[in-house]
Amino acid sequence: MSNKEYDNxxxxxxxxxxxxxxxxxxxxxxxxxxxxKRLTRATMGPxxxxxxRQLILQEIASKTGVxxxxxxxxxxxxxxxxxxxxxxxxxxxxxxxxxxxx
Amino acid sequence: MKNKAxxxxxxxxxxxxxxxxxxxxxxxxxxxxxEKEYLASGSTGRCGAGVRQQWGTEMNCxxxxxxxxxxxxxxxxxxxxxxxxxxxxxxxxVAYTDHQVEQFKKNVALQNSLGIHSRFLTPLxxxxxxxxxxxxxxxxxxxxxxxGHANPFHVTQAYANAARRLGxxxxxxxxxxxxxxxxxxxxxxxxxxxxISTPIVVNAAGGFADTIxxxxxxxxxxxxxxxxxxxxxxxxxxxxxxxxxxxxxxYCQQSPHGSFIMGMGExxxxxxEIMSTWQFLKEMSDxxxxxxxxxxxxxxxxxxxxxxxxxxxxxxxxxxxxQLQGFEMALGFSGHGFMIAPMTGRLMAAHILGIDHKDKDxxxxxxxDRFAKGNLFIEPSVV
Numbered sequence: 001m002s003n004k005e006y007d008n009x010x011x012x013x014x015x016x017x018x019x020x021x022x023x024x025x026x027x028x029x030x031x032x033x034x035x036x037k038r039l040t041r042a043t044m045g046p047x048x049x050x051x052x053r054q055l056i057l058q059e060i061a062s063k064t065g066v067x068x069x070x071x072x073x074x075x076x077x078x079x080x081x082x083x084x085x086x087x088x089x090x091x092x093x094x095x096x097x098x099x100x101x102x
Numbered sequence: 103m104k105n106k107a108x109x110x111x112x113x114x115x116x117x118x119x120x121x122x123x124x125x126x127x128x129x130x131x132x133x134x135x136x137e138k139e140y141l142a143s144g145s146t147g148r149c150g151a152g153v154r155q156q157w158g159t160e161m162n163c164x165x166x167x168x169x170x171x172x173x174x175x176x177x178x179x180x181x182x183x184x185x186x187x188x189x190x191x192x193x194x195x196v197a198y199t200d201h202q203v204e205q206f207k208k209n210v211a212l213q214n215s216l217g218i219h220s221r222f223l224t225p226l227x228x229x230x231x232x233x234x235x236x237x238x239x240x241x242x243x244x245x246x247x248x249x250g251h252a253n254p255f256h257v258t259q260a261y262a263n264a265a266r267r268l269g270x271x272x273x274x275x276x277x278x279x280x281x282x283x284x285x286x287x288x289x290x291x292x293x294x295x296x297x298i299s300t301p302i303v304v305n306a307a308g309g310f311a312d313t314i315x316x317x318x319x320x321x322x323x324x325x326x327x328x329x330x331x332x333x334x335x336x337x338x339x340x341x342x343x344x345x346x347x348x349x350x351x352x353y354c355q356q357s358p359h360g361s362f363i364m365g366m367g368e369x370x371x372x373x374x375e376i377m378s379t380w381q382f383l384k385e386m387s388d389x390x391x392x393x394x395x396x397x398x399x400x401x402x403x404x405x406x407x408x409x410x411x412x413x414x415x416x417x418x419x420x421x422x423x424x425q426l427q428g429f430e431m432a433l434g435f436s437g438h439g440f441m442i443a444p445m446t447g448r449l450m451a452a453h454i455l456g457i458d459h460k461d462k463d464x465x466x467x468x469x470x471d472r473f474a475k476g477n478l479f480i481e482p483s484v485v
Contacts, residue, residue, distance in 0.1 A: 028263075034140060038142065039255050039259060041359070045336075045403070046335050046401070048404060077405060077406060078380070078404075078405060079383070079402055079403075079405070082403050083401060083402055085334070085386075085387045085390060085397055085398050086399060088387035088388075089387040089388050089391040091384070093380075097380045097381070
């Protein structure tokens with residue numbers, strides 16, 4: 001593949017963020033997943049980075065020479081999977097947050 | 103990193119970057135910005151991204167309407183190569199009690215007198231604007247179509263890039279550990295990467311402005327408090343404006359990208375804690391599925407939290423203090439710092455450089471001395 005085609009490779013498939021777009025921002029000095037996420041929306045889609053976080057880490061490492069093992073990883077946050085507002089609203093929870101039947 | 107500067111700005115959020123840009127744009131290019139993480143990593147990047155001009159005090163109205171005009175031209179003015187995603191879908195503010203209705207009438211009169219052409223609406227008129235709004239208990243609403251949304255990360259980046267082009271040095275991942283003073287004057291800033299000698303320090307540290315003030319020995323009448331937010335998966339556009347209720351203490355907007363961002367004010371202990379809670383997720387879901395019923399079918403993908411830095415009158419503290427010469431403040435934004443950052447940047451830069459500005463009376467009114475003098479005019483319309 002030519003470099004151009006390689007740049008068009010989708011890295012974050014929830015938000016359609018390409019390798020070329022990530023590289024543009026890395027070249028501007030944004031060298032953590034947290035920073036790239038906030039400017040490109042990569043990792044902000046339904047999968048919340050479960051697919052692309054490792055790929056982005058590798059792209060950063062390849063550009064900066066800093067190994068993935070030394071990279072700063074963004075905070076993992078709830079919910080673990082997408083859940084509808086209605087499903088949460090319909091839940092009956094006790095004081096500790098455990099679901100219970102009335 | 104430089105070891106000497108004319109001005110050191112502490113805080114790489116939207117306020118710090120806007121001040122640094124306007125200092126440089128007015129010819130003061132020997133400026134250093136210090137940020138302990140990355141740009142917009144604090145309150146700016148955690149905010150609800152709304153841009154509202156429908157406020158209840160003259161100061162907040164003028165700061166926000168001036169800022170909205172800046173947002174309109176920002177991509178061009180700052181020559182930003184990306185997009186700040188400014189979108190004016192309006193804000194619909196809803197009232198459920200007689201007291202709120204009276205307050206809204208006063209607010210609209212004030213806003214109209216300041217060139218903010220908001221309108222007072224009946225529940226049915228509100229429903230025309232947001233057809234899926236539950237108007238069961240609603241008494242009235244106000245609407246202004248020029249309110250909206252902008253992307254906090256890109257706005258901050260736009261200011262930072264423009265500031266850098268003019269010669270400003272921005273140091274991320276640099277933590278301030280001390281402020282040096284001598285005979286009641288600022289002499290320098292100590293960081294984990296070395297010292298910078300300077301006669302002027304700007305405290306634009308957002309939720310940590312109290313920590314910086316403590317280092318300088320300056321007393322503030324402020325405190326920090328966690329506020330939580332959640333975001334859904336993106337869907338096709340169906341809600342134009344932000345819907346905001348002071349009764350439910352909630353706000354909810356569909357971003358231009360399609361996701362819904364919503365948040366809520368809660369009773370919180372003062373401090374810097376920003377963990378997310380399941381209680382917020384539950385209560386937010388309960389309230390929003392009642393106010394905007396079709397939203398029950400949307401999936402939540404993420405929740406997070408950030409800090410408000412609150413003043414007693416819910417208006418920011420801007421400018422100098424008699425407590426310490428050279429210590430300039432742009433803090434206490436009380437949850438609306440992002441939307442008034444552009445005007446804050448202009449006014450703070452003009453004040454620091456002694457340049458005239460047609461709105462410079464705002465700097466006088468919002469000086470910290472108002473609390474000692476008792477000149478408070480409390481902003482009634484905050485979530």
